[in-house]
Every structure is written in C-alpha cells, then in structure tokens.
Amino acid sequence: MSAASDVLIVGGGVIGLSLAWELSQAGAKVSVVDRGPLGREASWAGAGMIPAGPGPEHWSDCTPRQQLAGMSQQLHLDWHRRLFEATGINNGYRASGALYLADSKAAATALQAEVEQWLRTGIECHRLDTGQVVDVEPALAKTADRFSESYLVPQEAQLRNPRHVQALIAACQQQAVDLQPGVAIHDFELTNGRINAAVTSSGSIQAGQFCLTAGCWTGQLASRLGIDLPLKPIRGQIVLLNGPAGLLRRHVNVGKRYLVPRVEGRLLVGSTMEDVGFLKQNTGVATADLLGFAATLVPSASRMAIETSWSGLRPASVDGLPFLGQLPKISNGWIATGHFRAGLQLSTATAVVMRSLLLKETPTVDLAMFGCEGRELHCESARI
C-alpha cells in the first residue's frame, strides 16, 4: 500500500485538478478522488468564457474578488502555454473578445454600472454605435439597432473546457498525482477537530490535509463535518449549434444569455439559471428559449444544425463569492468551491492562493471575505 498523501482533494473538477497540479509542482504528494469520471460535471459543461480582469497595476484599488479575476486572466495565458508544453494538449485558450449588448432600459443601466467598474479597474472597454457593432460582427447587421448600449471588451478570452480538463488530468499524471475516479467520499473520521481519513466507497483514505472541491455537492460533505454551508446548485443549459466557421468572432452577451463561437463553426447558445435542485437535464422550454434567443440575435442561426445540448450544475453561494480557506474548527480541512458562474475563469488563481494556504504561506490575495462564516456581510455579485 502506498504512503498517505500530503493532501487529499475531494472532487476532480477544474478546481480540484488545478489545485492538484499546482500543489504537485510545489513538491506535495497529492491524491484526487472523484465519485464519477474526472472533470465531467460543471467543469465540462461550462461555456469556457474567461472575462477580462484588472491588470496588476490596479490590484491595490481592487476588491479581493477583482484581484482573483485579474490574477486568473494572467495565469490562464501562462497555464495555456505550460499545459501545452507539458502535455501536448491545446486547451483552446484565445483572447477572442466579447460584445455586451443591452436590450432594455434596465439592462442598459445594469450594463453601464458594470462598464464603470471595468473602466475604474483598467479593463479595456469601448462603447460602440450600431454601425460599429456591425463592422466588428457583420452577422448582427439585422439586429444591432435593437440594442441601446453596446460595448466591446477586446481582452475577454475563451477556452475549451473538455480540452482544458484533459490537459489538467494529463499534467497531474505527469506530476505523479494519484488520480482516483469512481471513488465517492461518504464521510470523514474526525478526532479532536482533525480529519484522520475520508471514508469512501472502497475503504478509508488517510492524508495529512483534506480539501473539499466537490462543486455544488460540497455542502453534503461539509455537513458530515458539522458545517452548514450556504451553497446550492443552479442549473445551466446549453444548446450547441453547428454552422459555418467565422459567423461570429466574439462572444455576444445579452444579459445572462450569450453566444460563444468556436473557431470551427460551432456556436454555443447559453444559458439558463434554474434553481431546480440536483436535477441535471435539458428541457423543451429552455431549448426553445435558447434557440429563439440565438435566432433573434443572428437570424441565420435558425438554419444551423443542433449538434447536441447539455446541462450542468453551478455551485452557487448566497452572495456569488466562492468559499476559499480553512474549514471552521477543522485544523487540517480546507475548502475551495462556490465559484458559481466563474469557476473556469477563477480556477487558476484559486489554485495558486489555495496552494499558498495549504503550504502555510501567505496568499497574495486577502481571502478573509471568502471564509465559510459571516458571509452575509459581503455582497458582491458574480461577474458572469
């Protein structure tokens, strides 16, 4: 039997795998267990948008959430290169840019508030008139005049979730991370505020430290440790269309819905925000709504083939901020979850700050507002 790991990571989504890679590169012996295949839940289902974050010169004026976004944006480009060098897998990261369009007075007010925040933190952003929208995205020629406010954010990026997760798995394997798909954690053996072992479907697993990264299921695990975590699943559905390459070049965001074009012509149409518990499925009404949204924006989308559709469960905290830090009253227990609509985006910085915590170093971002307790004091909504 192999020696116990320094760290056992519970949940092999993008958060758990990113942390495992980061810790293993720092010399830690790491295990990752997942009750299913690795990276097949929300991390697979996401659209892969990486919104632009503030540059380091602005971080001293930013909230910790904004700092995480800025750090993540920088790290994504670096990880894209390093993951490719290490594994030969291209995660598809590219700064394709994004348009943000407001289709009502209320939406325009909300968008303007967001734009002010972007500009205050140095995020490049340009107001476009209807003609300029059509210049940058000719596919919007018939619909651009319906939007009262339109902004271009050139630095917004995207990556391909399944490829990114595959690259992380391969990179972890190279670092000798002990990956255990198909192993569910049911409980923990706890003595004097310290976890001795995780109780799994195939026996106990001991480790020096334990980190919960089980996405929207983390609340169930935390409850086994006597912690009431205010976290719930919010379902998102996506419909994938297949059409001509180059129809759109940038993400087009209208409120919470979006079109994300892939280079080969696929077009992701997302998404819904549904509070339906742990029910993962696509529904007729949401599919019709998403297809209607796509066709209203880009009329030729109504003639594109529907390749497939899927749904995923976002881990949503009460205030939209992740939980990052130590588990209350557990000396060797940690948590990194609740990233809601921004888990792909924030995965890189999350891994870096959590690595610091687990290695008893001081993280470069103040994580006080991401603790498990006293969260009602902070209310900053998620960016995407």
Ligand SMILES: Cc1cc2nc3c(=O)[nH]c(=O)nc-3n(C[C@H](O)[C@H](O)[C@H](O)COP(=O)(O)OP(=O)(O)OC[C@H]3O[C@@H](n4cnc5c(N)ncnc54)[C@H](O)[C@@H]3O)c2cc1C
């Ligand atoms: C439709 C949709 C679109 C999205 N678009 C974006 C986007 O464009 N950009 C962005 O940044 N984010 C996006 N997100 C959000 C993002 O996908 C999530 O925030 C992120 O994937 C969460 O990652 P995670 O690792 O915490 O959770 P998950 O990927 O859900 O991973 C948790 C893992 O824990 C495992 N697990 C659960 N319970 C146990 C147990 N008891 N024992 C062992 N393992 C267990 C699960 O099997 C799972 O693999 C989107 C999400 C959805 C659904």
